[in-house]
Amino acid sequence: MTEFVIDPHPAPAVPVSGGGAFPVRRVYCIGRNYAAHAVEMGHDPTREPPFFFQKNPSNLDASGRFPYPPRSADVHHEAELAVFLRSGGTDIPVERALDHVFGYAAALDMTRRDLQGEMKRAGRPWEIGKAFEHSAPVGPVHPVSAIGHPSEGEIALRVNGEMRQQGDLAQMIWKVPEMIAYLSEYFELAAGDVILSGTPAGVGPVARGDVMDLTIAGLAPLTVTVT
Ligand code: MN
Numbered sequence: 001m002t003e004f005v006i007d008p009h010p011a012p013a014v015p016v017s018g019g020g021a022f023p024v025r026r027v028y029c030i031g032r033n034y035a036a037h038a039v040e041m042g043h044d045p046t047r048e049p050p051f052f053f054q055k056n057p058s059n060l061d062a063s064g065r066f067p068y069p070p071r072s073a074d075v076h077h078e079a080e081l082a083v084f085l086r087s088g089g090t091d092i093p094v095e096r097a098l099d100h101v102f103g104y105a106a107a108l109d110m111t112r113r114d115l116q117g118e119m120k121r122a123g124r125p126w127e128i129g130k131a132f133e134h135s136a137p138v139g140p141v142h143p144v145s146a147i148g149h150p151s152e153g154e155i156a157l158r159v160n161g162e163m164r165q166q167g168d169l170a171q172m173i174w175k176v177p178e179m180i181a182y183l184s185e186y187f188e189l190a191a192g193d194v195i196l197s198g199t200p201a202g203v204g205p206v207a208r209g210d211v212m213d214l215t216i217a218g219l220a221p222l223t224v225t226v227t
Helices: 035-040 094-100 113-122 176-186
Strands: 013-015 021-023 026-030 052-055 075-077 079-085 101-108 154-159 162-168 193-196 211-216 222-226
Touching: 079 154, 079 176, 079 211, 094 101, 094 176, 101 211, 101 222, 176 193
Parallel strands: 026 193
Antiparallel strands: 013 021, 026 052, 079 101, 079 193, 154 162, 154 211, 211 222
16 A cells, blocks of 8 residues: 555544544535525525535534634624535435435534635635635534434524524525535535535624524534634
């Protein structure tokens, strides 16, 4: 066997409620998947085809701490339901899509909104605004065997106790099985892939010292301190 020429990096992983850890392969994120959020970002919420961007697997962070990132003065919270795949494939039919889900967790798609905006205006890729270190705080993964497939119920984010984002999972424009099916037409999905399913309205900035509390019906709450 060929030896690595530098030390191999550890596999990014997220703790699983009940024990063990979920090794992360890829992270896909859908944009504008709740109509009210699409409107607040200046877009038409009609059901045009979904679009996705990616974060890095190592951007997931279950530590409960979010270090304020460099080179930005406008870092926003986006409260999201994360979907963890136990298997994958290509051209997955919608009606079989949920068979590939291992579980779900509460997550945050933290965004350097100022940098994302500059990239949008220039027609450039979004990574600098989205795929930075610690940009995806995440709670424990709840296996489907324990909680089923959440498709409705409140998703809410409070900052320092004040309600900032409040919606319902049922308001997703593209549902979880549809996202899996669509992604599998363009990518080969596999065990270890994670999908962030979009955010309801009310995104806004955070500052050092803020405490973000994300609650999603049926899942453990996620508390993250901005450091
Ligand atoms: Mn998002």
